[in-house]
Amino acid sequence: MLTLVGFVAYAADNATLNLVGFFYGIPILLGGLALKASELKPVPLSQPTPPPVLKLREEQATTTQNQIRKDVMRYRYGQKAHLDSSLESLGISPTDEERPVLTSLRETEVEGAYTLVLEFNSPLISFERWQEKRDKIERFFGPGIRVDLTKPEGDRVDVALTATPQESS
Template sequence: MKSTAAMVGGDLVLRSPFSSASGCTCILSLKRHSLASLGSRRPNSCTNFAPNRHAPCLPITHLKNRIHKLSRLVPRAAESTQPSSIAATSADKPTVPDNEFSLAKVSFGVIGLSVGVSLLSYGFGAYFNILPGSEWSALMLTYGFPLAIIGMALKYAELKPVPCLTYSDAEALREKCSTPILTQVRNDVTRYRYGDEQHLEEALKRIFQYGLGGGIPRRSAPMLQRIREEVTEDGKYSVVLVFEAKALEFSDFKRREAKFTSFFGPGITAEVVEGEKNIYEVKLISNTTL
């Protein structure tokens, strides 16, 4: 079914295909002198061109009000995303790469095992005349075997260093604002250790009181994952200890805040912050200011 149009007395008459169903005909009269009168109509007037006269007609003023409300919602949506942008800029702070060489950052287990195995291999090769230096084969076998054993033992008992993230502004304050204990903590956890089950084992044992009344089981002890050197909002140097504790809650750390302060003091203030799932941060903030 199609609409039909015809010229009647200089007017354009549009007949809708729904005229038979609704009993009415939609006639659009476009006279030459009426085109100029369209611009003089009131903005909120609405001419119904629909076949059904009962169809809703929305005035122009209502449309303007809705557009105005939508324009007011756009700045609010932008403001709601502002905290995430602020967090992104704080994460983009310049960091300092740890390129300083130190023997403490070298695994003695790897060194002993490598030297011992090398001496044993060459000693056996020289002993069977596969390699030159048969007169030194006995000496190489004598020292190579214990070195390999010691290297394997150290490799088995070693505790790898934790990653350390240092921001450039924190490095500038480290020399003048860091306390001796904070310096020792940073140096201890960023080097290889031997015989310890975890980093800061003695400190965690006293703070969380393993197996004692009011304490926690040894199997629930938090594990140090990494540390971070940063500057607080009020310009103080701090060392952040990031722990993972699947069996503990935030309240277990929060009520021991004073114990962290007393153990790693004097001259620092400890603050506990809850991070991601099962992650808790202990901020050791130096009270020394420039």
């Protein structure tokens, strides 16, 4: 808007508005374009979450599960992919080209426990490699979570993060 005012003021020979438009409007416009270029869209749910699972989430979800769900379901700026630093730390993303892509997620119940399932497209990282990293993934996402890996079809890998009851000390 300020940039547009600057151009109109330039055409109308109004130096004050012209300066405001150019000195403030153009940097703001460029900043906005840079943010738009680095925008990472939210990951969609692959299926709606049923009300009983929402109740389980409120009762059982760990801080980590909630943080992952909130992080990937909102716009992000300046990141190359959702969970890119986590995948890199786990050794599942050796290069940007090989990095698995989080395509969707779903919330479900497994044996009465809240489960957050991350659905990855992983054409360049084998399922065997994922299985080798299962224990590391479980430790990475912290206490109170069990990790199960499945390969439903093609290049897809599902990482199920299931809440487990904390043992009392």
